[in-house]
Amino acid sequence: MAPSPTVRRLLKETAELSTSAANPAPAFYAQPVSDADLHEWHFTLLGPPSPSPYAGGLYHGRITLPPQYPLKPPNFRFLTPSGRFEVNREICLSISGFHEETWMPAWGVRTALTALRTFMAEQGTAGQVGGLEASADVRKRMAQESRAWRCEGCGGHSNEEIMTEWWQSCRQRGVNVDEEGTDVGLEGLPNGTSLEARDPTKPANELDSPDLLDTRSQQDTSHGETRGLPPIELAKPAAIRAQSIVPLSSTPTPEQIQSRAEAVLTPSEQAASSDQRHVLNFHTGPLAAATRTVEQQVQREQREHQPTLTIDRAIAGVFVALVVMLLKKAFYPARSPGPDFVDGGGGYYLEREF
Known part of the structure; x- marks a missing residue:
């Protein structure tokens, strides 16, 4: 009996984020924690670059993938104190399980972590579930302390040990990254991808009035020019949240959803050569x-x-x-x-x- 579409998708994403991947992401490392459960992942994420107060910080967290993934979105928690997110509490985002209506099956763990890192750099957490307000000095201090934070579920290894070994694997794949990861900038998101902090008590259609679309377009353009990235809607205070929401991309057809969900590993991914089978020693x-x-x-x-x-x-x-x-x-x-x-x-x- 062939594995389910969910298992196929998880196998594919595991390979794309492993040390054998052709294009590894140096900004974060993510893999399933247990051999028996592919739906529970841990990630270690490099803080956004300067002038962000999280520059140089390394943050550990959990990803919980539902049985219906990728048709339903994952949930995210940060385990390392950052001054930006509450510890071990699910974050309410448009890419999380709080808002299934805005999730796209074409997105994956890599897209979500890329968006989460960009979202972390933005100011303003008022009204966000799982968000925290702290001074820049407190966040900088927590960023320095985060490198020594250890996860017992990952063999007791520190965030710095995890990312140091991951960066070594990235360099073996031809990805330029220094010893501290300071040269890793913010990665652009795919076109049509949006990210926002949302009120879990309000449905998405309340924020889609025609009067707001022109304002969204103007603000998104200036935001994209400043960052050099595609327009990404990020956390805003409640008073201006409605003016900075980026419309999501068009919904794919059922055939497209099914084909993406049933993506399988290529023969080259399944039959990796011996030099591609290096696995970090803190995860089986x-x-x-x-x-x-x-x-x-x-x-x-x-x-x-x-x-x-x-x-x-x-x-x-x-x-x-x-x-x-x-x-x-x-x-x-x-x-x-x-x-x-x-x-x-x-x-x-x-x-x-x-």
């Missing part, structure tokens, strides 16, 4: 583990199917025996007693004919 090989999980599931189904085959063969044997008996009755009927039977001691016996 998630791709290999996921493959083993699928194989075990197939073997279990085959074992469950085996008794059915045995019963079917027994029924077939009984049927063949009945057919043989019927044919024997039809062509070789039983002979009635006649002169060949002779009384002998109160019984009968059949004389042998010559």
Whole structure:
């Protein structure tokens, strides 16, 4: 039995974010934590560059992917104190599970983390679920302390140890990154991607009035020119949130959603050469583990199917025996007693004919 579309998609994204990827992202590292559960990921993210107060910081967090992924969005939590997000609380964003109506199946873990890093650099958290307000000095101090923060679920390794080894793998793939990651800028998002902090009590259609579209376009243009990035809607105070929302891209057809969800690994990704199989020592090989999980599931189904085959063969044997008996009755009927039977001691016996 073939793996489900969700498992296929998770395997594909695991390969795209692993050390064997052709174009690794130096700004963050993300992989499943457990061999048995592909829906629970941990990530380590490099803070946005200067003049952001998070410059040089390394932040650890969790990604929870629903069983219906990628048709439904993931949820994000930060575990490292940053002064920007509450610790171990889900963040309400347009790319998170708080707003399934704005999620696009074409997006993935890499797109979401790229957007989250850009969103982190923006000011203003008023009204945002999971957001915090802190001074720039406090956030800079937390950024320095974040490098030594350790995750017990990742073998007790610190954020700095995780990213140092990840950057080494990136350099082996031809990606230029220094020892501290200070030269890693903000990565642009795909066209049509938007990100915003949203009020979980308000539906999306309340913020889509025609009067706001022109204002959105003007503000998005100036924002994009300042950053050198595609227009991305980010967190704003509640009073101006409605004036800075970027409309989402058009909804794909069901055929496009299905084809994206059922994306499978290419042969080159499945048969990586020995020099591409380097896995960071604080995570077991998630791709290999996921493959083993699928194989075990197939073997279990085959074992469950085996008794059915045995019963079917027994029924077939009984049927063949009945057919043989019927044919024997039809062509070789039983002979009635006649002169060949002779009384002998109160019984009968059949004389042998010559």
